[in-house]
Amino acid sequence: MSREAPSTAVEPTPEQALDVVRESIERERLVTLFGPCRVEYEGRASSTLDVGDRLVVLKPDGSALVHTDEGQQPVNWQPPGCTHEARVDDGTFVVESQRTTPDEELLVRFESVRHVAAYDATDPEDLALSGTEADLRDRILDDPSLLEDGFEPRATERDTPAGAVDIFGEDAEGNAVVVELKRRRVGPDAVGQLNRYVEALRRDLHADATVRGILVAPSVTDRAGRLLERRDLEFVSLSPVPET
Amino acid sequence: MSREAPSTAVEPTPEQALDVVRESIERERLVTLFGPCRVEYEGRASSTLDVGDRLVVLKPDGSALVHTDEGQQPVNWQPPGCTHEARVDDGTFVVESQRTTPDEELLVRFESVRHVAAYDATDPEDLALSGTEADLRDRILDDPSLLEDGFEPRATERDTPAGAVDIFGEDAEGNAVVVELKRRRVGPDAVGQLNRYVEALRRDLHADATVRGILVAPSVTDRAGRLLERRDLEFVSLSPVPET
DNA sequence: GTCTTCATGTCGGAT
DNA sequence: ATCCGACGTGAAGAC
Incomplete structure (x- = not known):
């Protein structure tokens, strides 16, 4: 058999x-x-x-x-x-x-x-894939200064009423920071996503708390960039894999 | 050959x-x-x-x-x-x-x-598909009262700085109406999309113009529903295909 | 080419 | 089961 x-x-x-x-x-x-x-x-x-x-x-x-x-x-x-x-x-x-x-x-x-x-086909193997969003996350957790000097990650997948935040942390001044990760160039949808998380945390935390939102991706489109500005959100250029 | x-x-x-x-x-x-x-x-x-x-x-x-x-x-x-x-x-x-x-x-x-x-494979045929977003759009264009009494479509794919609006029209009071269509139950992303269009039109039209945003889909998730309320957007339940 | 959005999306993970 | 977001998303249409 x-x-x-x-x-x-x-x-x-x-x-x-x-x-x-x-x-x-x-x-x-x-x-x-x-x-x-x-x-x-x-x-x-x-x-x-x-x-x-x-x-x-x-x-x-x-x-x-x-x-x-x-x-x-x-x-x-x-x-x-x-x-x-x-x-x-x-x-x-x-x-x-x-x-x-x-x-x-x-x-x-x-x-x-x-x-x-x-x-008759049997395939016991799992695909080993790299260059994913998880790799981008691990890059930042390994070296948080890739995001900015003084950044300290506090949690991944932190829950908010709007969904789970990719990385939640604190900046050098102690402000809350919401980080949304994308493995590739992003459009307006990712900005909307980040904005929902930031709004949710601003409602959840003390009224006087500052909550920064940072989108991390290799790049953004023009429209997404303008939307980031309008929403007072930030952008950091970073790839899942170190540049060659 | x-x-x-x-x-x-x-x-x-x-x-x-x-x-x-x-x-x-x-x-x-x-x-x-x-x-x-x-x-x-x-x-x-x-x-x-x-x-x-x-x-x-x-x-x-x-x-x-x-x-x-x-x-x-x-x-x-x-x-x-x-x-x-x-x-x-x-x-x-x-x-x-x-x-x-x-x-x-x-x-x-x-x-x-x-x-x-x-x-040797040749395939001259195109797939004939129904139940798409285009069918939902056509349902509303055929009978705008499915959206609400007095609704009058003015354009499809109307351009805004935030992208193209699925259906743009006017309600019975002459207010601008932005309609975003989804063929199936939607989550928060669709609300964000509609919101971007509404914001863009509010900036583009006269400052005194009222711009309503209506999401049309079979249903919405809880989170999307709350987000609609928070953004003062509306929801109309409608499927691409008439209910059986 | 880039940008934007749809899709019978599919898939995985969490609740 | 539903919800939510990632995906080497792919595919189409507009510019």
Whole structure:
């Protein structure tokens, strides 16, 4: 019962495709199908897609992907947790993938299946990613003077009525400082976020407390920069990874 | 030179895989590879992924996808416009996908290729999607009283210094109305967005002009609701699709 | 190219 | 289950 060789069939009949797919779903294999098909989706939104050649991937965790020859994103999909079902309907091979909460359904109707394959896939590894917001946070915690001289971090993920603040601390004068981190160049949305946290803390702390808000990112857009000024918020340029 | 049958090879040697993949890239076919591999990415961020079974998809538009047995999203990828290259390196089959602006590179090193397939794929169809924000906008433009009696739309995508307003109009009393649309339940971010537009218009219009801000969505979260009140903004519950 | 926002966003973490 | 924010977000449209 260890990993078996991939099962594949070129130009299978609908019945042959059905056999492969049903058994593969049963045995929790990763399935790929290729051929001309129509796709219908109904759920949070709804869509139809007329006949074209597509690659359909069914994963053992219940995800489904419909890929065309273009684009990084699938043209249709279903998230993990769905139930895949295959059948032959009116002589054509059909895959249906359903879930509840919310009720959603994906239907792929093949004009013909040009290829089907099934794989035993196991992947014990986690992705090791660097250059994230967490890396930016750690850079500042390791050397708070990167933010400004005299800055002292007091907490990460500090809760406020408006949400959790990335880094909360004190400046050299003892003022409260709210730091919002972004791993890349930011627009007006990040300024709004920082502003909400600063307002919330100003309401929560003593009325006489000064609360500074500092946005930390590699850079800001013009509009975001003007918005920062208007809100009396500050900006410090810093990347998740030291500049080369 | 019309559509040929899929080419596939089970357990190819690295050299056989190389032949198939090189020719398929040349001929702009859609390629899938399956087998145990390591993956490295370097670009906006960087990542490594140790050995595991994965499905790799190379598209003729230059996209690359690395899928594990779990998750809707690829564990690694490359966007359209990249250059795919295959080679045998130290006896192992390797795929490299590169792009510029920004410089990014994806490297997939197979321990062994368990299956390779190549497809001629053409897809002339566009997805027909409904239930989007555009549908919500059209509902209101068709029947402005859905927003409130006496509302008159004047413009969509009206420009302000803070960005484009979804719907700009006038209420029964002649006050300016800024409408922000969301196709689903919204959080604090949407309130911030609406607030920016309202502030910008208050600065732009005559000092004595009243500018109302209305958020239109199926529902709002508690925090967003409180934020709306604090900012003196309004909420109207409406879905992109009429309720059943 | 940059900027801005939408998305069936997805995903993870916390409550 | 909902809420909230990060993401190598991606994709589209405007400038």
